[in-house]
Amino acid sequence: NSMLSWQRTSYHFQPEKNWMNDPNGPMYYKGWYHFFYQYNPSGAVWGDIIVWGHAVSRDLIHWLHLPLAMVGDQWYDQNGVWTGSATILPDGRVIMLYTGSTNESVQVQNLAYPADPSDPLLIKWVKYPGNPVLFPPPGIGAMDFRDPTTAWLTSEGKWRITIGSKLNKTGISLVYDTMDFKRYEAIEGVLHAVPSTGMWECVDFYPVSKTSDNGLETSAVGDHVKHVVKVSLDDDRHDYYSLGTYDENNVKFIPDDIKNDVGIGLRYDYGIFYASKTFYDQGKGRRVLWGWIGESDSEIADVSKGWASVQSIPRTVVLDKKTGSNLLQWPVAEVESLRLRRDGFNNMKAKPGSVVPLDIGTATQLDIIAEFEIDKEALEKTAESNEEYTCGGSGGAAQRGALGPFGLLVLADGGLSEYTPVYFYVTKGSGGHLKTFFCSDQTRSSLATDVGKQIFGSSVPVLKDEKLSVRILVDHSIIESFAQGGRTCVTSRVYPTEAIYGAARLFLFNNATEATVSASLEVWQTNSAFIHPYHPQQTAS
Numbered sequence: 001n002s003m004l005s006w007q008r009t010s011y012h013f014q015p016e017k018n019w020m021n022d023p024n025g026p027m028y029y030k031g032w033y034h035f036f037y038q039y040n041p042s043g044a045v046w047g048d049i050i051v052w053g054h055a056v057s058r059d060l061i062h063w064l065h066l067p068l069a070m071v072g073d074q075w076y077d078q079n080g081v082w083t084g085s086a087t088i089l090p091d092g093r094v095i096m097l098y099t100g101s102t103n104e105s106v107q108v109q110n111l112a113y114p115a116d117p118s119d120p121l122l123i124k125w126v127k128y129p130g131n132p133v134l135f136p137p138p139g140i141g142a143m144d145f146r147d148p149t150t151a152w153l154t155s156e157g158k159w160r161i162t163i164g165s166k167l168n169k170t171g172i173s174l175v176y177d178t179m180d181f182k183r184y185e186a187i188e189g190v191l192h193a194v195p196s197t198g199m200w201e202c203v204d205f206y207p208v209s210k211t212s213d214n215g216l217e218t219s220a221v222g223d224h225v226k227h228v229v230k231v232s233l234d235d236d237r238h239d240y241y242s243l244g245t246y247d248e249n250n251v252k253f254i255p256d257d258i259k260n261d262v263g264i265g266l267r268y269d270y271g272i273f274y275a276s277k278t279f280y281d282q283g284k285g286r287r288v289l290w291g292w293i294g295e296s297d298s299e300i301a302d303v304s305k306g307w308a309s310v311q312s313i314p315r316t317v318v319l320d321k322k323t324g325s326n327l328l329q330w331p332v333a334e335v336e337s338l339r340l341r342r343d344g345f346n347n348m349k350a351k352p353g354s355v356v357p358l359d360i361g362t363a364t365q366l367d368i369i370a371e372f373e374i375d376k377e378a379l380e381k382t383a384e385s386n387e388e389y390t391c392g393g394s395g396g397a398a399q400r401g402a403l404g405p406f407g408l409l410v411l412a413d414g415g416l417s418e419y420t421p422v423y424f425y426v427t428k429g430s431g432g433h434l435k436t437f438f439c440s441d442q443t444r445s446s447l448a449t450d451v452g453k454q455i456f457g458s459s460v461p462v463l464k465d466e467k468l469s470v471r472i473l474v475d476h477s478i479i480e481s482f483a484q485g486g487r488t489c490v491t492s493r494v495y496p497t498e499a500i501y502g503a504a505r506l507f508l509f510n511n512a513t514e515a516t517v518s519a520s521l522e523v524w525q526t527n528s529a530f531i532h533p534y535h536p537q538q539t540a541s
């Protein structure tokens, strides 16, 4: 349906058609980034038989689609080739572990590897004849055992993986050691468990450096390292992470802060972002995060437009050295190569209750960097204001407080019949303590009625002398926003009907009642990425 084609993104990864979900087995191999993904080749909904789509890129932005890497052609993956992870061994060999849903819908783990390791595109994959390599262990539900991680080395030289599951309502992560990825030893106990969090999907476990902004190889351990556990909660469809220590001897993850344990504390993203997975990019020495961004329109709309889901722009992940208590996520630097026309706005004053058009030309594909400062006088003279604020529990950008909301209206039309506010809201507690929230409000994003209209967001740490800052990537139907250098991230899918193509505009707004806000912005229109279909003659050598 060409009527709906404007909703397709221009520089986010998407298959040409049909349904996509989780990122699978991302890696960098012989000069190419490989991206696999959960894919339904026969429709725009999850179901039928899920297979592995495959694409390659030189820069994580421009892609070449390749043939399906794996389909469910064995009894042990007949109901779906589900999520898995890649491990690159020290000698360069690639190991792929994935979950198969068997002919009887039992979740088992399988081993696959490239048929021709000398092919940098790794077009053909072989399944190990001895599959499955792991069955659900005693006491674990046949349908609660999935999504093996990338393996890391133990000090004894074994490979170790973890696999999400649940016991009653406690989310758990099981651990296995192996020498050859064919035979496994079940480790007693669990890497981690959190009551009442339900099934843990797509567990991720990786080190981050306390001292440098380089990424760490998955097996890195030592005093300079903290560990991250990420789980995707099947029950509430969000990705949660926790920072802590990996106790190798006891095979345990110990969270730094029990209140911020996995599944109950911090999220990668407070909008739509799920089933994510990191990989270590040995080419650039960074850790890169991919996340599945689903639709928030109706299934009927997905079927009629013939596709569903996009992937996030890959994000680098590092520990926030300033707070020590959260990660920082930031779009990979390569996305900046898409920047075209630049408009700068310096020190614009937005009075309480104002909306200011930013004349940047068409505004459907943008990369925005903005900084805000609340007028000092208003900050000081404001007494208490809205101590109990939450983004989701508020009236969105229409709810006025002394010190917010203020920010940008993106994917807006000139008459403001549609717009999506991305904004800060500052509250002041009785002790004078300031707390900052970062939100995105979908309630006015579309005149259509069958689309999600939630208000997303969370608090964001703002340190002394820091300005409020945000980076926003706009791409037709997706808005990815990163506050304070990526401490708090919010991704929205929106479906404007008016604010499309040349009609889309950008505004600065300040809906605070007391504070004047000064804003400085850089706004780039962004080019489209090349995401090419596969033509065998292109790659035949």
Ligand code: DQQ
Pocket: 021, 022, 038, 050, 082, 083, 099, 146, 147, 201, 202, 232, 275
């Ligand atoms: N998606 C896969 C599963 C995983 C879930 C199936 C998460 O392996 O647990 O498509 O979205």
